[in-house]
Amino acid sequence: MITELTPGRRVRIIQQVQRREGDWRMEVVGEVVDATQEKTGSWYAHSKDDKLWLTRVRLRKNDGELTTISVDQHTQVEFL
Secondary structure (H helix, E strand, C coil), rough: HHHHCCCCCCEEEEEEECCCCCCEEEECCCCCCEEEEEEEEEEECCCHHHEEEEEEEEEEEEECCCEEEEEEECCCEEEE
């Protein structure tokens, strides 16, 4: 998926978190600035450099705001 998130491509990213009080859904539409694998400050055994790596997508929203979203296997990405 990360190879399809090329700069300039418009996407909708949807994430949903299940909670006891009801699901929380977040949706962001924008233009991909970049998508990279970046390590966190968290230690995680047996990963590259002994760190936890996350896929992060930077988007420029329609109003110009820049946002960074950490995506995982449950994240939905729609190409617009």
